Amino acid sequence: MYRLALFxxxxxxxxxxxxxxxxxxxxxxxxxxxxxxxIGIIGERIGTVSNGMGKFSxxxxxxxxxGKVRFSVYGYEPLEIEISSLINQxxxxxxxxxxxxxxxxxxxxxxxxxxxVKIKVLGKVSKSGTMSIGFPSNELxxxxxxFLNIKKRTFLDEFNFYLLNNNYxxxxxxxxxxxxxxxxNPTDSLLAEGVVFTVHNSYSGSMTIDLREYDLIVNEDxxxxxxxxxxxxxxxxxxxxxLAFAAVFGGNSFMRFTSQAEWEDMPVAAPALxxxxxxxxx
Numbered sequence: 001m002y003r004l005a006l007f008x009x010x011x012x013x014x015x016x017x018x019x020x021x022x023x024x025x026x027x028x029x030x031x032x033x034x035x036x037x038x039i040g041i042i043g044e045r046i047g048t049v050s051n052g053m054g055k056f057s058x059x060x061x062x063x064x065x066x067g068k069v070r071f072s073v074y075g076y077e078p079l080e081i082e083i084s085s086l087i088n089q090x091x092x093x094x095x096x097x098x099x100x101x102x103x104x105x106x107x108x109x110x111x112x113x114x115x116x117v118k119i120k121v122l123g124k125v126s127k128s129g130t131m132s133i134g135f136p137s138n139e140l141x142x143x144x145x146x147f148l149n150i151k152k153r154t155f156l157d158e159f160n161f162y163l164l165n166n167n168y169x170x171x172x173x174x175x176x177x178x179x180x181x182x183x184x185n186p187t188d189s190l191l192a193e194g195v196v197f198t199v200h201n202s203y204s205g206s207m208t209i210d211l212r213e214y215d216l217i218v219n220e221d222x223x224x225x226x227x228x229x230x231x232x233x234x235x236x237x238x239x240x241x242x243l244a245f246a247a248v249f250g251g252n253s254f255m256r257f258t259s260q261a262e263w264e265d266m267p268v269a270a271p272a273l274x275x276x277x278x279x280x281x282x
Contacts, residue, residue, distance in 0.1 A: 017062035021087065023095040025054045025071065034099060036174065036196065036229045037073040038141055040260030042080070047259035049140040049229045070260045074194045075102055117155070118281055122148045123224060123274030126246040127162045127206065133247035133271050138232050141259030143176070144245070144271045145225035147184045147252035156216040158276040159195075159209040161226070162246040166204045171243070172230035173197055175209065177216070178223040184252060186223040186263050191216075196229070211275070223254065224273055246272040 025034045033054035040047020041060065044067060050056040058069070065084045072078040076099040081089065089097070123146055135142040159175055175195040178186035197209050253270035254263045 018059045019062050019064075021056075021058045021060065021090060023056055023058075023090050023097050025050050025056065025073075025097050025099060027076070028098040028100045030101075034073060034076065036172075036194065037071055037076075037099070038259035039069065039071050040141060040258055041067045041083070042070050042260050043067075043262050045137070045139075045257040045261050047139065047141045047257075047261060049259055051230060071097060071099060072260075073099070074189070074191055076100060077102055116281055117278040119276065119278055121160075121274050121276055122150070122154075124248050124250065124270050124272045125160075125274050126248050126272035128246060129164050131247045131249070131269060132164050132244040133266075133269050134242075134244045135228060136255045136264075137257040139258035140228060140230065140232055141256075141261075142232075143225045143227040143254075143256050144273070145176075145178070145186055145223045145254035145256075145263065146270060146273045147180065147254075148222050148224055148275070150218055150221055152219075153280045154218050155278040156211050156214075156218065156275050157278060159211055159224075159273075160276065161207050161271070161273050163199070163204040163207060163244070164246055165242050165244040166199065166202050167242050168231055169200070169202060170231050171199045171228065173199065174227045174229045175211075176225040176227055177218070178225060180221055180223050184221070184223070186225065186254060190218070190222065224275060225254070226271070226273060248272055 025037045026032060027034055035050060035052045035054055037050040039050060039056055039058055046060055048056055048058050060083065067083055068080045069083060069086050070078060070080045079099055135144060177190045179188050179190055181187055195211065195214060247269045250270045251267050253266040255266055256263050
């Protein structure tokens, strides 16, 4: 019996053995710190986001060497590197990872507003507490996504959602827009810069984020997604973590557990995320 108990204890301990990779993300050439970089093992539920100073801590199962870690953020070329190579690179470069800045075409692009538009709300709308939904994990980089059917030139003006419960003092979010495949699954990011905002003082209720300064225009179906990039796990002692959004019945919604993880379907419930838009009409 003693041997069996010891054997089970060893299995339990080994199953939670982890290696922590600590580093800092900088821009190649300038050494400028890069905040809020999505970092994770591609296709796995293992990931994180660098903080506002570019520092990160990524925990991977001890002995795991297969798989690629991906570093990605708006404005920089993504970096994909084998786990074993990443460990060696961190040791060699003083725990520094460098990303190459993307130089965009400097030619001026004029955004001409259409003469005739209809103002619409696309997505799911609810302020009811009858149904709620939260993020699938407490890991940084976790996301909730919603498919938006768009067939006309559409100007994105406002992002709206409703927080039913929130006991976090401060949470930082990133709003993402993804292209989607024929099955409506999210694929590549469509934005050139991040839309980042913070919810303070355990606020709950209606939230509206003005998107007009970003000049966001889409012409086809997209997936709207909300990502947590800072603040998870930071609650007062004795409190339970709790964050819940208003939700509705329906499909065409997605989730992922952390940065670079696979997207997964949510067939029953959908978060009440929506955008106020202007759409062209003849």
